[in-house]
Amino acid sequence: MHLTLQYLDDQQGHAEQCLRTALAAVSMQPLQLTLDSSCTWANDVSVVQPSEHEGLRRLQHDISRALVQTGFALRVGERGWTPHITIARNSGQAAAPRSLKPIRWTATEFRLVRSHFTYPFRHEPLGAYPLH
Numbered sequence: 001m002h003l004t005l006q007y008l009d010d011q012q013g014h015a016e017q018c019l020r021t022a023l024a025a026v027s028m029q030p031l032q033l034t035l036d037s038s039c040t041w042a043n044d045v046s047v048v049q050p051s052e053h054e055g056l057r058r059l060q061h062d063i064s065r066a067l068v069q070t071g072f073a074l075r076v077g078e079r080g081w082t083p084h085i086t087i088a089r090n091s092g093q094a095a096a097p098r099s100l101k102p103i104r105w106t107a108t109e110f111r112l113v114r115s116h117f118t119y120p121f122r123h124e125p126l127g128a129y130p131l132h
Contacts, residue, residue: 022066
């Protein structure tokens with residue numbers, strides 16, 4: 001299960017080490033999240049969403065700031081970021097009723113992941129950063 005905090009265009013060469021260095025400087029305590037709503041968006045993606053959490057917003061902000069300070073162009077602005085976990089694409093309304101029985105999730109790390117959009121689609125973990 002993952003919740004995307006930021007998205008960059010594909011990076012090559014020295015960029016991966018710069019990303020690792022920038023992310024290693026981000027510090028945050030583990031986050032106690034509550035997943036308590038779901039919906040299907042207009043683009044036919046069904047998601048589960050956490051309740052509002054100041055620490056999660058701060059983590060997203062701190063990661064974004066570290067990347068911008070390192071010279072990366074962000075694809076997701078803070079105002080355009082909606083915390084969510086994708087549960088289905090082309091889903092035909094796969095989401096459960098809008099209100100869910102709360103699911104508790106303790107986030108103990110964030111990760112640097114490269115997504116490969118060619119067949120077969122896959123995620124390649126590049127680094128993990130503990131929250132402590």
